[in-house]
Amino acid sequence: MSVDLTNQALQAVELAKAAGADEVAASISQNRDVTFEYRDGALEKVKDTTSQGLAIQVFAADRYSSHQTTDLNVERLKGFVAEAVAITNALEPDEFREITPEELFKDRPDVDLDLVDPAVADISRDQRLAWCEAIDTVARDHDKVISATAGVYDGSSLSASVSSNGFSGTQHSTYCWYGSSITMMDRGDKRAEDSFYVGGQHIASLPEAPSVAGTALKRVLSRLDSEKGPTVKATMVVDSRIAGSLIGRLLRPANARRVQQGQSYWAELLGEKAFSDKLTIIDDPLIKRGFSSRHFDNEGISAKVLPIVEEGVVKNLYVDTYYGRKAGMVPTTGSASNRRIGTGEKSLAQILSDVGDGVYVTSWLGGNADNTTGDFSLGIRGHMIENGQIGRPVGEMNVTGNLRDLFSRLEMVGNDVYPYSSTLAPSLVFTDVDFSGA
Amino acid sequence: MKIKRRDFLGTVAAGSAIVTMPGFLSGCGVQTATAIASATPENPFMDWFGVDQAVVARVMSELTSRGADTADLYFQHTRNNSLTLEDGIVSSANSGIQQGVGLRVVIGDQTGYAFTEDLTMQSMLAAARTASAIASGSQITSPQSFNPLESGNLYTTTVPWADVGVDQKLPVMKFIEQHAKSKDTAIEKVAVYWSDGDERVMIATLDGKLVTDHRPMARVTVVVTAKKGEETQTGYSNIAAREEFSWFSEERLSKMVGEAVDRTMIQFEAKRPPAGEMPVILAAGASGILLHEAIGHGMEADFNRKGTSIYSDMIGKKVAEPFVTVVDQADIPRERGALNYDDEGNKAGRTVMVENGILKSYLHDQISAKQYDLKPTGSGRRQSYQYAPMPRMSCTFMEDGPHTKDEIIAAVDHGIICETYTNGQVQIGAGDYTFYVKNGWLVEGGKITAPIKDVNIIGNGPESLKRITMVANDARLDTGGWTCGKNGQSVPVSQGIPTVLVSNMTVGGENVS
DSSP states (O other), rough: HHHHHHHHHHHHHHHHHHTTOOOEEEEEEEEEEEEEEEEEEEEEEEEEEEEEEEHHHHHEEEEEEEEEEOOOHHHHHHHHHHHHHHHHSSOOTTTOOOOOOOOHHHSSSOOOOOOGGGGGGGGOOHHHHHHHHHHHHTTTTTTTTEEEEEEEEEEEEEEEETTTSOOEEEEEEEEEEEEEEEEEOOOOTTEEEEEEEEEEGGGSSSOOHHHHHHHHHHHHHTTTEEEEOOEEEEEEEEOHHHHHHHHHHHTOOOOOOHTTTTTTTTTTTBBBOOOTTTEEEETTOOOTTTOOSSSSSSOOBOOOOEEEEEEEOOOOOOOOOOHHHHHHOOOOOOOOOOEEEEOOOOOOOHHHHHOEEEEEEEEEEEEOOOTTOOOOEEEEEEEEEETTTTEEEEEEEEEEEEHHHHHHHHHESSOOOSSSSEOOOOOOOEEEEEOOOO | OOSSEEEOTSSSOOOOOOOOOOOOOOOOOOOHHHHHHHOOOOHHHHHTTOOOOHHHHHHHHTTTTTTTTTEEEEEEEEEEEEEEEEETTEEEEEEEEEEEEEEEETTEEOOOOOOOOSSSHHHHHHHHHHHHHHSSSSOOOOOOOOOOOOOOSSOOOOSSSGGOOOOHHHHHHHHHHHHHHHHHHTEEEEEEEEEEEEEEEEEEEEEEEEEEEEEEEEEEEEEEEEEEETTEEEEEEEEEOOOOOGGOOHHHHHHHHHHHHHHHHHHGGGBBBBBBEEEEEOTTGGGGGHIIIIIHHHHHBHHHHHHHHHHOOOOSOOOOTTTTOOOSSSTTTTOTTOSOOOOTTTOOEEEEEEEEEOOOOOOEEEEEEHHHHHOOOOOEEEEEETSSOOOSEEEEOOOOOOHHHHHHHHOEEEEEEEEEEEEEOOOTTTTEEEEEEEEEEEEETEEEEEEEEEEEEEEEEEHHTTTEEEEEEEEEEEOOEEEEEEETEEEEEEEEEEEEEEEEEEEEOOOOO
């Protein structure tokens, strides 16, 4: 299968060369995706699809362009590729446009990342239904439940990438996720809602379906009678399940493109102690069964472990080949893989006990950050921390500040890494955070 | 449910988020179409997809081989083009073609879905069998041919984007860049992002309709980065519409550039407002984001038929002052959210969600309309052939009210006025929603005083509606390139509003004591 894809990608490279391209990179992908959704005791939706696509990057006379198509008909592909080259030639020359050089893709690691579970291809309709029914039974086991959806999502992706200067690689992974979204009647017209889903490349690594539904139900129950929280300066404990997205916001401008475009507060931070020494962020593409594990990145650059922040000191940025050349930075990788976030010794319960009073944030609602300045403001919901315990549920609050400043006040990190994400983060504790509410 | 201004400012985190979701019918108008087909030359859309009436009928028959209340074939071809100008040169282009057919079977509220990108009979029949597996009945009578409906004229173009070369767009992008640079010496960098595309859809339905639509779209964004001393600020503006090349006049582009520069430069002076509850004035135009989040999503009937929306039991009830009327309307010529027909082949039109303060109508697709025994409102939309349709907004706005902008500002002793936004989000059940304010102003003693920036605002949908105490007479739709995301599907939308006063909302701010 992957041999066929590699050959198809090579044909696209040849077509582009024949149409006048100097250098070409091409990849062909094939995805299978199956969705089973079950709601309130009955199957609601079944979706079963196979998709395909070609992506091609064309370098011609110091010019560059990229193109994608789902139409792999051989005759029409010829026209598509010829037009891709013609578009490239119509652009302006740019001395920094160059195909990924060999030295960045040779010596690729070949560790087994264990990303394929052959059993995923054999998941039967009956198995999916059994999971759905098991989840549905638990998820609706409360008299306040209005509606519960059980979902099973599984599939695989396979791709082959080649380039005119000798790169060739394939990637194959499977996935299986399941869980539940539950809505309960709350006060007045209000409904409480929450969800919990788990997933991985391997079916055997997943917790039992009923336990997943149980977690979802517990999460919704904890939201009942939520009220608007106070306007207060307080300690913020961010739950490990949502810590990854806050780290993601922090890192959004930590790349050569933003720096070169003058839109990053990270520009001056390389080599500096910019954050609390509790903050360590390692980009690690080589984690076995990692959600974003890989042997090479989207430019073909060989995968390697890349420290971004170590004990508060900025060690590296995400640097792709183009903006790296433009900004005079050595390429690392332009695209994030898995992120390992430094952990501490304490459990969430111990952390809450140490904190005593504050706000325990369990989900974000909207909000944004300015990549240039780091100023942010995010909607939240969670619980008040009262006497070291999880207290009353609160919502309709914002947390506002500056990301660099916030992460300089990272006071504690937990030992409770959330496993169902490519960012492996523990709970995080920040001091003196501005909350707005009632 | 999220709405995002632009993809490239707010890059989506590389997580492994999942969650996806999901269609009426009619008797089978079999007899009608046969005679017509033989007398009519083949539809140009049929030629485009390389199929004919007989092929579509054969696939529909396979799709309904185990029964169906409704079923449709959604053929789509999309061609998008984009160009990037950075550091003075247009040095990157991208083009993308997406082509395929989505096949859907609906029984009650159960949906079977499959698609194929290979438009051969063999592949389409295989996909039809996959989608039909949701049903367990026997073959029903399906149409032998399909009756073409009159095509719409909301966004007819004389020149399709496929015929506009890079050489025509380059000078326009350069004009934008140079115009921006000339506005202020503190401007260090200007980036211009161009995107355009043609989308062709052909929908064949079980009740024998054949709907075709050619949907153009274009969007241009300018990003400005300026430096004063050690401080750097970035701002942007964009315009989008179902338009053709000639729409991008110098005047229109200059206005966009002026906005981007103004929004950037004001940030050098702007501060965070105090945190907490206060009156919030929403400036006319983009502030329609309030409606999108506070009520629009909650009025999508899929949530209501399941009972999961805070608005599930409110039809016919008073939800706002009598001067509040909120509409979702798809038949507004050339707007980004405009549609001739929805993605289920129903005529798209005007749905009054709130009329003079009374909650009137949800936004229906075929599945919800059947459940409520109503006609669909033409709100069934999908991102592409790869997805099943669900109820969505198009152009969402509030009608003019009895007040003036000046009266509203004068009525606020201590609050803020919000002008530009990047994104918003809502929780359907609880009704809590947010939007992020990029630029705005403090209002003190009935006057606009100092600039503010970067604050999230959070409120509760039904509570905010009740707190709309003043509505001005200056309603307008925003021309920004808004994209709405729901259950993993993105669709273009428009939004608008007159100047409005919400008497109390929670504003993110700093310097909490």
